[in-house]
Amino acid sequence: MAAITAFSPRTVPTVLKHRAVHKLGLLALAAAVLVPLANARWAGGAWPDALTVDLTKPLTNASTWIVDNRDTHPLFLYFFGHVSNAIVLCVRAVYLVLLAAGWAGVTALSALVAWRVAGLRLALGTVAAFLTCGWLGMWVPTMQTLALMAVAVAASVVVGALLGLAGGLSDRLNRALRPVLDTMQVLPAYAYLLPVVLVFGMGVPAAVLATVVYAAPPMARLTALGLRGADKEVLEAVRSLGATARQGLLTARIPLARKELLLGLNQTIMMALSMAVIASVIGAGGLGDRVYQALASVDVGAALAAGIPIVLLAVVLDRVTGAAGNGSPSAEPRRTGWLYALVAALAIAVAGRLMGRLDWPDAWTVRIAEPVNRAVDWMTDHLYSGVPVVGGTADWAAHFTTWVLNPLRDGLTWLPWWSVLLVVAALAWLIGTWQTALTAVLAMAAIGVLGVWTPALDTLSQVLAAVAVTLVIGFATGIAAARSDRLERALRPVLDVFQTMPQFVYLIPVVALFGVGRAPAVAAAVVYALPAVVRITTQGLRQVDAAAMESSDSLGATSWQQLRQVQLPLARPALLLAVNQGVVLVLAVVIIGGLVGGGALGYDVVFGLAQGDLATGLVAGAAIVCLGLMLDRVTQPTERRTKKGA
Amino acid sequence: MRVRTTAAVASLVLLTGCGAADMTKQASPFANAQGSKTVTLSVQSWVGAQANVAVAQYLLEHELGYRVDTVQVDEVPAWDALSQGRVDAILEDWGHPEQEQRYVDDKKTITRGGELGVTGHIGWYVPTYFAKQHPDVTNWKNLDKYADLMRTAESGGKGQLMDGSPSYVTNDKALVANLDLDYQVVFAGSEAAQITQIRQFAKEKKPFLTYWYAPQWLFKKVPMTEVKLPAYKEGCDADPAKVACAYPHTPLEKYLNSDFARSGGKAAAFLKKFRWTTEDQNEVALMIADQKLTPEQAAKKWVEGHESTWRTWLS
Numbered sequence: 001m002a003a004i005t006a007f008s009p010r011t012v013p014t015v016l017k018h019r020a021v022h023k024l025g026l027l028a029l030a031a032a033v034l035v036p037l038a039n040a041r042w043a044g045g046a047w048p049d050a051l052t053v054d055l056t057k058p059l060t061n062a063s064t065w066i067v068d069n070r071d072t073h074p075l076f077l078y079f080f081g082h083v084s085n086a087i088v089l090c091v092r093a094v095y096l097v098l099l100a101a102g103w104a105g106v107t108a109l110s111a112l113v114a115w116r117v118a119g120l121r122l123a124l125g126t127v128a129a130f131l132t133c134g135w136l137g138m139w140v141p142t143m144q145t146l147a148l149m150a151v152a153v154a155a156s157v158v159v160g161a162l163l164g165l166a167g168g169l170s171d172r173l174n175r176a177l178r179p180v181l182d183t184m185q186v187l188p189a190y191a192y193l194l195p196v197v198l199v200f201g202m203g204v205p206a207a208v209l210a211t212v213v214y215a216a217p218p219m220a221r222l223t224a225l226g227l228r229g230a231d232k233e234v235l236e237a238v239r240s241l242g243a244t245a246r247q248g249l250l251t252a253r254i255p256l257a258r259k260e261l262l263l264g265l266n267q268t269i270m271m272a273l274s275m276a277v278i279a280s281v282i283g284a285g286g287l288g289d290r291v292y293q294a295l296a297s298v299d300v301g302a303a304l305a306a307g308i309p310i311v312l313l314a315v316v317l318d319r320v321t322g323a324a325g326n327g328s329p330s331a332e333p334r335r336t337g338w339l340y341a342l343v344a345a346l347a348i349a350v351a352g353r354l355m356g357r358l359d360w361p362d363a364w365t366v367r368i369a370e371p372v373n374r375a376v377d378w379m380t381d382h383l384y385s386g387v388p389v390v391g392g393t394a395d396w397a398a399h400f401t402t403w404v405l406n407p408l409r410d411g412l413t414w415l416p417w418w419s420v421l422l423v424v425a426a427l428a429w430l431i432g433t434w435q436t437a438l439t440a441v442l443a444m445a446a447i448g449v450l451g452v453w454t455p456a457l458d459t460l461s462q463v464l465a466a467v468a469v470t471l472v473i474g475f476a477t478g479i480a481a482a483r484s485d486r487l488e489r490a491l492r493p494v495l496d497v498f499q500t501m502p503q504f505v506y507l508i509p510v511v512a513l514f515g516v517g518r519a520p521a522v523a524a525a526v527v528y529a530l531p532a533v534v535r536i537t538t539q540g541l542r543q544v545d546a547a548a549m550e551s552s553d554s555l556g557a558t559s560w561q562q563l564r565q566v567q568l569p570l571a572r573p574a575l576l577l578a579v580n581q582g583v584v585l586v587l588a589v590v591i592i593g594g595l596v597g598g599g600a601l602g603y604d605v606v607f608g609l610a611q612g613d614l615a616t617g618l619v620a621g622a623a624i625v626c627l628g629l630m631l632d633r634v635t636q637p638t639e640r641r642t643k644k645g646a
Numbered sequence: 647m648r649v650r651t652t653a654a655v656a657s658l659v660l661l662t663g664c665g666a667a668d669m670t671k672q673a674s675p676f677a678n679a680q681g682s683k684t685v686t687l688s689v690q691s692w693v694g695a696q697a698n699v700a701v702a703q704y705l706l707e708h709e710l711g712y713r714v715d716t717v718q719v720d721e722v723p724a725w726d727a728l729s730q731g732r733v734d735a736i737l738e739d740w741g742h743p744e745q746e747q748r749y750v751d752d753k754k755t756i757t758r759g760g761e762l763g764v765t766g767h768i769g770w771y772v773p774t775y776f777a778k779q780h781p782d783v784t785n786w787k788n789l790d791k792y793a794d795l796m797r798t799a800e801s802g803g804k805g806q807l808m809d810g811s812p813s814y815v816t817n818d819k820a821l822v823a824n825l826d827l828d829y830q831v832v833f834a835g836s837e838a839a840q841i842t843q844i845r846q847f848a849k850e851k852k853p854f855l856t857y858w859y860a861p862q863w864l865f866k867k868v869p870m871t872e873v874k875l876p877a878y879k880e881g882c883d884a885d886p887a888k889v890a891c892a893y894p895h896t897p898l899e900k901y902l903n904s905d906f907a908r909s910g911g912k913a914a915a916f917l918k919k920f921r922w923t924t925e926d927q928n929e930v931a932l933m934i935a936d937q938k939l940t941p942e943q944a945a946k947k948w949v950e951g952h953e954s955t956w957r958t959w960l961s
Contacts, residue, residue, distance in 0.1 A: 071753070071755075144676055147675075201732055202717070202719055202723050202724075202726060202730075204675050204676075280718070281720075283723075283727060283732065283733075289717065293689065293716075296837065298838045298841050298935060301938070302940075380846070384846055394846070398798070398799040399799075401799035401800060406799075508838055508842050511838070511843060515798070515846065516835075516842075516843040517800035517832065518800065520839075593835075594835050595835040595836040595838075596834070596839045597835050597839060599832075603812060603835055609720070610722065610811065611722050611812065612722040612726065
């Protein structure tokens with residue numbers, strides 16, 4: 001998501017200050033009138049009961065109706081059933097092809113594709129990645145995941161491209177689509193697993209559809225962006241040559257948007273892969289399921305063995321599609337190259353088949369589970385408690401809970417509900433327009449109306465704490481990486497791993513270090529959100545105008561002065577974006593937090609899914625979406641919004 | 647262009663079969679690949695359930711020549727998956743009256759598969775090292791005395807009663823309220839988190855109070871003693887809000903998809919006969935969870951040592 005946004009520097013602080021005072025004054029005036037009224041009617045701090053709507057009954061009825069009619073109602077027999085069957089057929093077809101190609105064939109074919117679009121180095125990397133999947137004993141699950149991914153990505157690309165086409169060609173559709181895409185992205189995946197499962201049942205179809213919901217938005221956004229961004233002069237020229245609108249679209253606008261389209265594909269693949277594990281909760285099978293099963297027997301090593309292939313797939317797919325988007329090294333003289341390579345790959349596949357070596361040989365697997373588990377045990381044994389001077393991780397977690405999380409939660413729940421709304425309004429208005437402020441306030445109010453005010457504030461307190469920790473560590477690391485190329489290079493693979501490693505893998509170590517509760521939930525969120533923050537910070541600082549840096553150098557500024565007075569102010573838009581991304585990503589892990597004792601909304605969503613309780617799960621999921629919308633508006637500067645275009 | 651789309655749609659319709667789609671026959675796309683017969687078993691998230699599945703899978707593969715797919719699903723969704731044929735069998739069910747009524751009695755898409763031979767029991771437990779020092783902690787009436795010792799950063803000044811996965815049957819919030827105890831229920835959120843925390847507590851010999859269940863392999867690693875709650879009587883847990891009694895002892899049961907039960911051949915017959923003891927299950931569970939054998943290795947070990955037991959399931 002990070003790559004989609006563009007930013008411009010902010011200026012005129014004095015005018016802004018005037019406006020800020022103005023806005024706050026207006027808000028204070030509104031508050032002076034409304035608050036006494038509200039207080040007179042509904043006294044007390046928490047959200048008034050009179051203003052809530054209980055959705056339990058309608059939602060429970062809806063879910064019962066679906067279960068009772070699923071096998072007989074025409075809607076299911078003639079529509080959802082076919083959708084489901086089509087997905088099963090497609091996934092199965094891809095899976096059978098992959099199995100028929102055998103491990104040698106699959107490896108050779110992917111290496112070939114990587115070589116042609118991205119060069120020799122990535123081809124070798126691809127081979128290494130696939131062989132590692134085999135060595136880890138994960139060949140079959142890897143193929144299952146690949147089959148699922150291929151279908152999900154294809155469907156996401158089609159859906160996303162169609163939406164993007166609509167948005168790119170019509171301004172009105174573009175405006176209408178934006179909130180829909182926003183919601184699709186903030187919606188925690190877990191929350192819509194449940195309704196999808198109700199309709200389609202457990203398993204692959206539900207998993208593919210849930211993945212499409214999650215992975216289509218970046219494709220849609222980038223397609224629209226690419227179509228809108230096409231060079232006006234070129235379009236003019238095409239039109240003057242007498243091309244019809246459709247010809248213009250096909251011959252000029254779409255080819256010109258190639259870069260955005262490929263970036264969209266890249267983002268879609270990454271998002272889809274990150275769903276691979278979450279989808280395992282609803283029986284998608286493959287690598288995700290292996291991670292999930294390993295979690296059940298508290299076996300970090302086995303979870304890691306299934307997690308590594310996911311990371312490798314992600315890195316390989318990211319680099320290869322990324323290279324394709326940037327214009328490949330072997331872009332020109334290709335036809336014959338493709339042909340030779342294709343023949344070679346086919347030969348390898350056939351050779352593998354003839355030798356009867358379709359399945360990965362069992363003898364060629366390494367068991368990494370045991371040493372990994374020993375390492376994790378050692379770590380948790382020695383760090384959990386009783387480390388001299390600094391205390392153990394369990395003590396830190398307890399202190400963090402007592403001194404940071406508890407006061408924050410108690411403070412937020414102590415605040416009268418209208419004052420929370422006022423604070424949200426003030427923050428959102430200061431950083432954006434009255435529209436963003438209104439959205440934020442309405443989102444917050446919706447949480448109250450849904451009747452989950454208190455747990456939502458609990459979740460909010462955890463999110464705020466996690467964002468604060470993420471920003472402190474992320475900015476520090478980002479600044480260091482911006483000043484040292486060596487560090488940046490060294491960090492890159494680490495950040496890749498953090499970003500793509502399924503969260504289920506580090507749940508157990510996190511609990512083993514920090515105990516059960518909100519502290520490990522915060523820790524998991526920090527691990528997940530940190531890479532994006534570090535990356536955006538580093539990039540933002542590096543993009544600071546070289547001339548400004550040089551002139552401050554020539555004025556004799558020390559390194560610290562330069563950082564504080566030149567780099568950080570100039571990189572302000574990037575830093576704000578980092579804050580925004582930090583918030584969004586932390587929120588995405590709230591539910592994972594529910595699995596380690598984070599409680600509140602995250603737990604409710606997990607509970608809803610585990611008990612098939614649509615009322616609890618969906619309401620909590622909706623509340624998380626509202627929290628996400630509110631936080632996004634409060635941290636998202638207006639300039640970015642107007643520039644975004646998609 | 648248009649011709650091609652029409653052709654694609656037409657072939658899709660042909661492929662999926664014209665007319666109605668059967669929502670009760672929704673096998674996994676990974677099943678029956680490469681020409682072998684596949685049985686799909688649902689695994690629940692606790693290791694006991696993994697042990698059942700591991701042994702069943704081993705015997706199905708090595709004695710009966712099936713391919714076995716396993717899918718990890720939570721309990722309630724597993725019923726749903728079973729009714730749709732996405733999985734063929736649940737080998738360990740802890741009692742879901744609502745689902746039994748709906749799927750077994752009304753829709754008849756699920757068939758009872760008989761008892762597993764293991765009796766399950768949920769309760770509140772303290773570590774045995776602590777119970778030995780303070781024998782009176784094993785009665786709920788004295789729990790308040792020890793609330794201070796059970797306090798954690800999460801429990802907000804009260805004692806902590808740790809609950810586990812959201813998918814498990816629990817009345818603990820109601821119990822704490824109705825028995826008027828000075829405790830706070832803290833949900834670990836997953837069994838993995840709960841086990842990890844229990845082991846960390848045990849390493850330091852710290853006192854704790856937890857929701858737990860038997861049979862469970864963890865008892866071998868961290869001996870725990872049950873706390874006596876007011877005795878269970880039939881129907882005392884009928885109203886979830888008013889529960890003030892212990893949990894029942896539940897004979898665990900197996901359930902099969904009805905179609906599979908009818909036409910599943912040897913596999914279905916075998917799964918119906920599958921019946922073993924708590925000790926057997928614990929033996930396998932411990933190998934998986936503690937000695938970190940893969941479920942397959944653990945099953946192999948058990949199968950090699952207990953031929954007389956499993957021979958009868960195959961006949």
